[in-house]
Amino acid sequence: MGISYFNTLTRQVEPFTPREPGRVSLYTCGPTVYNYAHIGNFRAYVFEDLLQRHLEFRGFTVTRVMNLTDVDDKTIRGCRAAGVPLAEFTQPFKTAFFNDLDTLRIERAAHFPEATGADHIARMIEMIAALVERGHAYQAEDGSVYFRIRSFPAYGRLAHLNLDELRPSGRVSSDDYEKESVGDFALWKSWNETDGEVAWDSPWGRGRPGWHIECSAMATGILGPQIDIHCGGEDNIFPHHEAEIAQSECVTGLPFVRLWMHCKHLLVDNQKMSKSAGNFYTLRDLLDKGWTGREVRYALLSVKYREPLNFTSDGLAAARSALGRIDAWSRRLDETAAAVGEPLPPDLNVEAFGAALDDDLNISAALGALFELIRESNKRLDAGELTPGQARTLAGWRDAANSILRFEPDAAAIPLEVEDLLARRAAARAARNWAESDRLRDEIAALGWTVKDTKDGQKVSKS
RNA sequence: GGCGGGAUAGCCAAGUGGUAAGGCCGGGCUCUGCAAAAGCCCCAUGCGUCGGUUCGAUUCCGACUCCCGCCUCCA
Numbered sequence: 312m313g314i315s316y317f318n319t320l321t322r323q324v325e326p327f328t329p330r331e332p333g334r335v336s337l338y339t340c341g342p343t344v345y346n347y348a349h350i351g352n353f354r355a356y357v358f359e360d361l362l363q364r365h366l367e368f369r370g371f372t373v374t375r376v377m378n379l380t381d382v383d384d385k386t387i388r389g390c391r392a393a394g395v396p397l398a399e400f401t402q403p404f405k406t407a408f409f410n411d412l413d414t415l416r417i418e419r420a421a422h423f424p425e426a427t428g429a430d431h432i433a434r435m436i437e438m439i440a441a442l443v444e445r446g447h448a449y450q451a452e453d454g455s456v457y458f459r460i461r462s463f464p465a466y467g468r469l470a471h472l473n474l475d476e477l478r479p480s481g482r483v484s485s486d487d488y489e490k491e492s493v494g495d496f497a498l499w500k501s502w503n504e505t506d507g508e509v510a511w512d513s514p515w516g517r518g519r520p521g522w523h524i525e526c527s528a529m530a531t532g533i534l535g536p537q538i539d540i541h542c543g544g545e546d547n548i549f550p551h552h553e554a555e556i557a558q559s560e561c562v563t564g565l566p567f568v569r570l571w572m573h574c575k576h577l578l579v580d581n582q583k584m585s586k587s588a589g590n591f592y593t594l595r596d597l598l599d600k601g602w603t604g605r606e607v608r609y610a611l612l613s614v615k616y617r618e619p620l621n622f623t624s625d626g627l628a629a630a631r632s633a634l635g636r637i638d639a640w641s642r643r644l645d646e647t648a649a650a651v652g653e654p655l656p657p658d659l660n661v662e663a664f665g666a667a668l669d670d671d672l673n674i675s676a677a678l679g680a681l682f683e684l685i686r687e688s689n690k691r692l693d694a695g696e697l698t699p700g701q702a703r704t705l706a707g708w709r710d711a712a713n714s715i716l717r718f719e720p721d722a723a724a725i726p727l728e729v730e731d732l733l734a735r736r737a738a739a740r741a742a743r744n745w746a747e748s749d750r751l752r753d754e755i756a757a758l759g760w761t762v763k764d765t766k767d768g769q770k771v772s773k774s
Numbered sequence: 775g776g777c778g779g780g781a782u783a784g785c786c787a788a789g790u791g792g793u794a795a796g797g798c799c800g801g802g803c804u805c806u807g808c809a810a811a812a813g814c815c816c817c818a819u820g821c822g823u824c825g826g827u828u829c830g831a832u833u834c835c836g837a838c839u840c841c842c843g844c845c846u847c848c849a
Binding site: 341342343348385473494497542546551554610614625626629632635636639679681683692748749761763770 | 776777778779780785786787788789795796797798799804805806807808809810811812813814841842843844845846847848849
């Protein structure tokens with residue numbers, strides 16, 4: 312059975328086939344590094360991670376690009392307020408972003424181009440020049456260059472917007488009188504005093520690129536004129552991705568993207584996340600509350616990407632419990648698999664997991680299949696009916712599934728001091744010296760570790 | 775105003791024209807020196823409201839109520 316994904320352009324679930332068999336080019340809109348990314352941003356990045364890992368699970372080689380927007384209105388405003396050069400202002404947020412990706416176990420993209428990279432700026436200017444030459448763009452009185460949306464009839468198709476019905480919005484800035492049409496968007500913004508030191512030379516004078524052309528230039532510059540999949544949050548559909556299509560196709564003359572995928576937004580306690588509502592969280596905020604990266608990953612991953620995700624502390628608590636269940640099963644599996652035995656099929660339904668993901672990344676159904684498998688194999692483990700060989704096969708399957716989920720526990724090295732106390736406690740228990748056993752348990756607890764006696768011996772975990 | 779998405783148990787959440795996956799919480803049991811953990815079992819005659827089609831609808835159609843997103847640089 313093949314893979315199918317929902318295409319925003321056609322609004323249908325379609326069979327997925329890349330241009331080149333076995334290889335997928337994937338462009339994902341990355342962060343604007345003017346601040347720490349929040350969990351809403353990370354929902355998108357975790358969704359894209361699921362997509363990439365699913366494709367790899369199915370044998371595709373994925374080349375992913377995730378851009379960093381390090382020049383735009385917000386980054387400029389930020390560096391001006393801080394009184395430092397742009398690059399100095401954005402650097403800490405770039406570093407934090409990569410740390411956060413690691414914490415959430417998001418697979419690194421092959422390329423993380425930065426908009427201010429000299430090659431990319433050069434390509435943006437090249438593309439804008441081509442657009443001007445072909446009549447798709449024009450320079451306005453203020454020196455800025457705009458894309459002429461009337462020159463690209465397909466503009467609005469991705470968002471399914473009828474441009475004639477657009478409602479005038481208060482968000483249209485006051486300088487729009489300089490544009491031919493209110494919908495025309497900036498390709499190159501001419502310098503003004505609020506830009507400070509931030510400017511590049513161009514055929515249209517000093518200025519800086521518009522946001523949309525940054526992505527078109529980095530995407531086509533690295534992945535070529537045609538891309539298999541392009542992702543982002545649903546809010547990127549219009550105008551950002553619409554603009555990317557217009558710019559790229561008017562330059563290359565080729566269809567830009569085969570498949571558009573967008574994830575829905577995240578709500579916190581059923582409300583739109585906002586700083587004013589006090590429900591705005593960065594990953595750091597959650598770690599400070601004692602949640603771990605993999606718990607946040609589970610909470611962000613466990614809801615289908617095309618449904619809004621309601622992010623709550625109950626949800627995080629549920630993630631913690633569910634992960635504990637998976638951990639316990641996983642340990643039992645490894646212990647049973649350790650005994651001698653030829654690998655054997657476990658006679659359990661291990662296909663449902665992948666099949667659910669093949670159906671437009673139905674992660675809820677996939678996790679349902681995983682937990683059913685856990686329950687069935689637990690029953691057999693209880694009954695002593697799962698052979699070591701079967702356990703080994705199942706453990707291999709688990710590892711394959713986990714290459715997508717990445718739910719394994721954090722490796723917590725047990726200090727030698729604790730190891731020593733555990734050994735002494737084991738001896739005391741063998742001698743049925745319960746008083747000594749309890750005393751040692753308290754001592755271990757004082758070091759920050761919790762010991763539990765299972766029928767397979769002592770288990771310690773960080774408390 | 776235009777376009778689109780949604781409403782399933784205490785919470786989160788799949789799904790199907792034939793009688794509701796899974797997770798969390800809760801209850802029971804097993805295991806057990808104690809503690810804790812773990813495992814198993816149970817937990818929606820019901821899928822926003824009202825009509826219609828059908829042998830049969832949560833699933834299709836219509837109307838209604840409520841929630842949410844986008845409508846020019848917010849993932």
